[in-house]
Amino acid sequence: MSELIHLHYDVDGEDFVSCGHASEDVRRTLKSIGISGEVIRKVSIAMYEGEINMVIHADGGVADVSICEDGIVVTLSDTGKGIADIDQAMQEGFSTATDEIRELGFGAGMGLPNMKKYSDSMDIKSEVGKGTVVTLKFNL
Amino acid sequence: MTINEVKQRLDADAVVLSDKPIEGVYAGDFLSRVMSKAPSGCVWLTVMNNVNVAGVAVLAEINAVVLCEGVVPDALLCDKCRAEGISLLTTPLDVFSACVRLGS
Ligand SMILES: Nc1ncnc2c1ncn2[C@@H]1O[C@H](COP(=O)(O)OP(=O)(O)OP(=O)(O)O)[C@@H](O)[C@H]1O
Ligand SMILES: [Mg+2]
Numbered sequence: 173m174s175e176l177i178h179l180h181y182d183v184d185g186e187d188f189v190s191c192g193h194a195s196e197d198v199r200r201t202l203k204s205i206g207i208s209g210e211v212i213r214k215v216s217i218a219m220y221e222g223e224i225n226m227v228i229h230a231d232g233g234v235a236d237v238s239i240c241e242d243g244i245v246v247t248l249s250d251t252g253k254g255i256a257d258i259d260q261a262m263q264e265g266f267s268t269a270t271d272e273i274r275e276l277g278f279g280a281g282m283g284l285p286n287m288k289k290y291s292d293s294m295d296i297k298s299e300v301g302k303g304t305v306v307t308l309k310f311n312l
Numbered sequence: 313m314t315i316n317e318v319k320q321r322l323d324a325d326a327v328v329l330s331d332k333p334i335e336g337v338y339a340g341d342f343l344s345r346v347m348s349k350a351p352s353g354c355v356w357l358t359v360m361n362n363v364n365v366a367g368v369a370v371l372a373e374i375n376a377v378v379l380c381e382g383v384v385p386d387a388l389l390c391d392k393c394r395a396e397g398i399s400l401l402t403t404p405l406d407v408f409s410a411c412v413r414l415g416s
Contacts, residue, residue: 190388192367199371216371217347277360277368282344289348 177201177239183223183248185232188276194235195220198246205239207312215244215310218290221283222248222306228273229253230304243292244310251303258296262288313414315376315399318355321413324378324401327385328393332375337414339407343368350374355399357410359383366392366400375399380407 179201181194199216207215219235226233230252238245255261262284269279288294291308298304313334319326338350339357346368350356355376356369361383369377376399379385385400393400403410 190363192364192371195371196367213352213371213373220367220371221344221347276362277341277343277364280342280344282342282348286344286348 175238175240177205177237179235179237179239181235183226183232183235185227185230185252188224188227188273188278191227192220192223195223198237202239202244207244211244211310211312214290215246215308218287218308218310219246219248221287222246222308224278225283225306226250226252228269228278233303241312243312246291246308246310247305248308249303249305254300254302254304255296255298256300258298262296313355315355315401318376318378318399318414319401322378322401322403322405322410324403326399326401327390328398328400330375330397330399332397332399334375337411338374339411346374347372355414357407357414359407361386361389363388363392365389366396366398369393369398370396376401378403378410380405380410 202212230250233250236247264285265281267279267281273279292311293309295307334355335353336351338354341358341360352373353375356374357378378401382404
């Protein structure tokens with residue numbers, strides 16, 4: 173599938189009070205090129221969860237979005253602490269978030285399950301001490 | 313339901329009033345749970361008070377936020393709701409009482 177649009181973002185890991193800017197920009201772009209509302213909502217939520225995870229669990233990272241004729245691929249890569257047990261991390265309610273982060277409304281342990289729920293396919297590669305790459309695909 | 317009906321039923325004050333229609337109600341504070349369960353177009357009742365509330369509302373297409381229990385909205389939250397056309401109300405009611413009034 174040939175790529176029509178590629179978007180790249182550096183996601184700052186310092187600021188968890190004001191975050192989610194990459195996902196909001198992707199949402200605006202998808203709207204402007206006439207992607208269906210249902211797909212936009214799915215991409216927006218799934219990407220936001222991934223973006224926030226990089227901010228609160230990995231000191232930031234990079235997000236790449238590739239828009240093709242038949243699908244959208246979102247890749248979130250970081251060089252943070254990694255995930256030791258991916259099956260456990262995928263369970264609803266599992267979270268290692270601190271109290272400070274919970275007070276902001278994150279840390280329900282629902283982010284990865286939401287990414288799975290709202291994407292058409294999801295892949296996680298992670299190595300402890302090296303980082304995490306999450307790939308989300310959405311069919312058009 | 314219109315946002316003005318929501319405002320009346322909750323004895324709420326409006327910080328931002330947008331004319332987006334309201335379809336459905338969701339109550340909760342954890343942002344990921346809201347993104348999992350809140351229906352598109354709904355009014356969201358919460359006590360969570362920071363700018364990420366508006367970010368979640370934008371991405372999950374939530375049309376109005378009601379801060380319950382007299383929570384005074386954070387300045388950044390007000391700014392972002394205004395910029396995005398998301399209604400922002402405040403009510404002295406607790407979340408349960410607000411749900412009862414919207415449900416009856
Ligand atoms: N990019 C990442 N780097 C390191 N650890 C991660 C990363 N993403 C997720 N995790 C780990 O997986 C756990 C579960 O992630 P998930 O997104 O489901 O929940 P959460 O971020 O803790 O809370 P929520 O997403 O509901 O706000 C996290 O608490 C964290 O331990
Ligand atoms: Mg998360």
